[in-house]
Amino acid sequence: MTTAPVESTAPEQGTGRDAILRAARRAFALRAYAEVTLRGIAADAGVSPSLIVKRFGSKEQLFHTVADFQPVADELFAAPPAELGRHLVLTMLRLRDEFRGDPLLRVVFSLGRDDERTLLRDRFREQVTARLSGLLPGPDAELRAELIAGQLLGLGATLSLHRPGAGHLASAERVADLYAPGLQRLIEGD
Amino acid sequence: MTTAPVESTAPEQGTGRDAILRAARRAFALRAYAEVTLRGIAADAGVSPSLIVKRFGSKEQLFHTVADFQPVADELFAAPPAELGRHLVLTMLRLRDEFRGDPLLRVVFSLGRDDERTLLRDRFREQVTARLSGLLPGPDAELRAELIAGQLLGLGATLSLHRPGAGHLASAERVADLYAPGLQRLIEGD
Numbered sequence: 491m492t493t494a495p496v497e498s499t500a501p502e503q504g505t506g507r508d509a510i511l512r513a514a515r516r517a518f519a520l521r522a523y524a525e526v527t528l529r530g531i532a533a534d535a536g537v538s539p540s541l542i543v544k545r546f547g548s549k550e551q552l553f554h555t556v557a558d559f560q561p562v563a564d565e566l567f568a569a570p571p572a573e574l575g576r577h578l579v580l581t582m583l584r585l586r587d588e589f590r591g592d593p594l595l596r597v598v599f600s601l602g603r604d605d606e607r608t609l610l611r612d613r614f615r616e617q618v619t620a621r622l623s624g625l626l627p628g629p630d631a632e633l634r635a636e637l638i639a640g641q642l643l644g645l646g647a648t649l650s651l652h653r654p655g656a657g658h659l660a661s662a663e664r665v666a667d668l669y670a671p672g673l674q675r676l677i678e679g680d
Numbered sequence: 681m682t683t684a685p686v687e688s689t690a691p692e693q694g695t696g697r698d699a700i701l702r703a704a705r706r707a708f709a710l711r712a713y714a715e716v717t718l719r720g721i722a723a724d725a726g727v728s729p730s731l732i733v734k735r736f737g738s739k740e741q742l743f744h745t746v747a748d749f750q751p752v753a754d755e756l757f758a759a760p761p762a763e764l765g766r767h768l769v770l771t772m773l774r775l776r777d778e779f780r781g782d783p784l785l786r787v788v789f790s791l792g793r794d795d796e797r798t799l800l801r802d803r804f805r806e807q808v809t810a811r812l813s814g815l816l817p818g819p820d821a822e823l824r825a826e827l828i829a830g831q832l833l834g835l836g837a838t839l840s841l842h843r844p845g846a847g848h849l850a851s852a853e854r855v856a857d858l859y860a861p862g863l864q865r866l867i868e869g870d
Contacts, residue, residue: 598785602706611841632845637858640831641834643833644829644830644831645830651787656820656823660820669827671865672861676862
């Protein structure tokens with residue numbers, strides 16, 4: 491048996507799982523569902539379409555994986571309120587490195603798109619904002635959760651926008667020193 | 681002389697100028713330059729293509745108007761550093777109302793697009809972030825300007841994402857009470 495040529499282009503990233511997810515996040519954020527093909531995602535990820543089917547199932551199942559913010563929310567919210575501000579910043583920066591992209595920002599690309607991408611907005615509101623709201627002490631928890639979500643999206647947006655920039659040259663600890671206090675204030679309320 | 685039928689669909693917004701700009705911001709953010717047509721923008725704005733040409737000139741000139749963040753930056757930065765945090769929040773909220781959309785968020789839609797939309801990123805970095813950096817006292821002004829730009833983009837992103845949401849029900853003063861202190865801290869440095 492010979493290896494199919496299309497599989498010989500598989501990248502070094504071990505199983506190609508991360509490359510598939512990266513390509514899928516990009517594809518489903520930037521294009522309408524009907525225009526996305528597993529073949530296109532496979533080409534972008536440097537794997538075969540059959541590998542995607544084997545790992546993630548159908549295009550619909552892959553889309554649901556991309557629209558699922560729960561694994562990221564699990565990591566973001568894994569700290570008590572008193573330490574959450576700094577934890578949020580450091581976790582965002584770590585996940586951006588691991589994802590080689592932003593873990594949340596794709597929801598912004600779904601704005602103004604009234605197609606299947608509304609699922610990303612629904613999931614984000616439920617898995618990130620509403621969950622966070624339930625973790626916050628004090629009044630106006632829903633409003634504060636929205637504003638915290640905004641600061642997380644904004645951190646990702648500005649780092650992606652200013653590349654290379656001061657945020658990429660600074661240490662994660664320094665970014666957290668500057669960015670976490672505002673988050674911590676929103677976490678603790680007035 | 682009779683009015684051309686296509687002009688009779690002009691909306692109430694007086695001259696249609698705001699409607700044209702709104703439609704143009706949307707079109708140039710969401711689609712590649714080559715795919716944008718004045719005809720499409722005109723249809724979206726409810727005006728005639730010839731009105732767009734009369735008001736804004738060619739498609740290229742209209743694109744440069746859309747990519748220009750200076751008028752917004754003029755309004756955002758029109759306060760001394762000691763009051764800038766609150767001014768930024770209140771101005772963002774007012775401009776979002778006036779624009780019936782976000783005054784900055786289109787730059788986020790240009791991320792990952794290596795076509796003419798890179799102009800939006802270049803202009804934003806120069807007209808918003810670099811200008812802001814020059815206004816900030818203290819060390820790490822460039823990094824702090826990037827993080828402030830992030831919080832402004834994040835405010836717009838979260839309000840657009842959570843619609844209807846707590847941020848829309850809250851007064852501008854209440855949103856500023858919560859969101860401005862983190863900005864003010866970034867403005868003043870450590």
